[in-house]
Amino acid sequence: MKTTLLLTCVILPFAATAAEQTFDFKDPKGVNTARFTLDAPLETISGNANGVSGTLTIDPAKPEATKGSIVIDAKTLNVENAMMKEHMLGAEWLDVAKNPTITFTVMSLEDFNMSGQAAPAPGAPKGSSMDSVTATANVKGKFSLKGVEKEIAVPATVTLLKGKLGARTGGKMQGDLMVIRTEFTIKRADYGINPKAPTDKVSDDIVINLAIAGASPK
Amino acid sequence: MRTTLRLFALLLLLGTAGWWVAAGKNPGWTKNKVAIEKKDEITEIVFIEYEDRFVPGVDILAAAVAGAVVLAGLSFLGRRKVAAS
Numbered sequence: 001m002k003t004t005l006l007l008t009c010v011i012l013p014f015a016a017t018a019a020e021q022t023f024d025f026k027d028p029k030g031v032n033t034a035r036f037t038l039d040a041p042l043e044t045i046s047g048n049a050n051g052v053s054g055t056l057t058i059d060p061a062k063p064e065a066t067k068g069s070i071v072i073d074a075k076t077l078n079v080e081n082a083m084m085k086e087h088m089l090g091a092e093w094l095d096v097a098k099n100p101t102i103t104f105t106v107m108s109l110e111d112f113n114m115s116g117q118a119a120p121a122p123g124a125p126k127g128s129s130m131d132s133v134t135a136t137a138n139v140k141g142k143f144s145l146k147g148v149e150k151e152i153a154v155p156a157t158v159t160l161l162k163g164k165l166g167a168r169t170g171g172k173m174q175g176d177l178m179v180i181r182t183e184f185t186i187k188r189a190d191y192g193i194n195p196k197a198p199t200d201k202v203s204d205d206i207v208i209n210l211a212i213a214g215a216s217p218k
Numbered sequence: 219m220r221t222t223l224r225l226f227a228l229l230l231l232l233g234t235a236g237w238w239v240a241a242g243k244n245p246g247w248t249k250n251k252v253a254i255e256k257k258d259e260i261t262e263i264v265f266i267e268y269e270d271r272f273v274p275g276v277d278i279l280a281a282a283v284a285g286a287v288v289l290a291g292l293s294f295l296g297r298r299k300v301a302a303s
Contacts, residue, residue, distance in 0.1 A: 031258045033265040043246070048253075048266045078268060080249040161261070168260045179261045213261040 023214030051076030234282030
């Protein structure tokens with residue numbers, strides 16, 4: 001009886017966390033991308049950043065308890081004009097020397113909805129698990145940009161690609177992939193990004209489009 | 219001299235406009251990088267890679283127009299020689 005109790009004490013915590021999966025969003029392929037667009041009447045400015053990192057821990061049984069953060073290296077922000085890039089990273093605009101990262105820290109997931117499940121791949125053995133699961137959710141979190149942190153909620157689509165890490169790494173690693181897609185808008189003035197700049201030339205609305213893949217090796 | 223200046227102004231204007239059109243009529247600022255969209259086959263994420271390429275924008279076109287106006291304007295500065303009667 002004592003042994004059973006001891007075993008239960010040791011095994012239960014592991015059983016409880018066994019369903020949890022942590023996904024690392026540092027992508028060696030450089031595919032993970034955050035795009036931004038400022039569409040002003042006189043000028044449209046767009047660019048991207050590929051210095052994405054961070055981790056998310058998700059329990060499919062309790063998706064609302066998802067925790068983690070996505071970090072973007074502000075120095076990897078890029079536009080098509082070298083002088084514009086220099087200005088964008090400078091003190092007046094993003095001041096990346098003082099604020100080297102842009103962070104979204106997940107606080108909770110709401111309205112989690114399993115919107116679709118793909119069938120197993122052709123030729124997959126009978127009874128094999130689904131190849132991919134897609135869900136939508138409203139993600140509440142803290143968005144930090146240029147030293148200003150604000151609570152925001154963003155709509156996201158999350159796709160779990162089971163066993164696809166091997167295909168992506170040429171068989172070097174096995175595991176699952178998680179793809180997150182989201183698009184949301186923030187106000188430039190809210191984050192103190194050169195609020196004096198005229199909005200007919202540089203829009204106050206910054207549309208951020210994130211498409212990132214995280215790996216969970218097994 | 220006048221004719222030479224006016225000819226240079228015309229060449230500058232037409233040459234720059236032709237270059238701008240041939241390079242794709244970029245309506246924005248001059249670019250020294252061009253974004254190329256690519257798609258990751260496994261995750262289907264569309265991502266951007268930058269290629270070093272110079273694409274003239276409307277700023278260069280405007281500079282050429284200004285240069286041509288200056289050259290043409292200079293051609294009117296000199297005193298016209300009046301033929302002795």
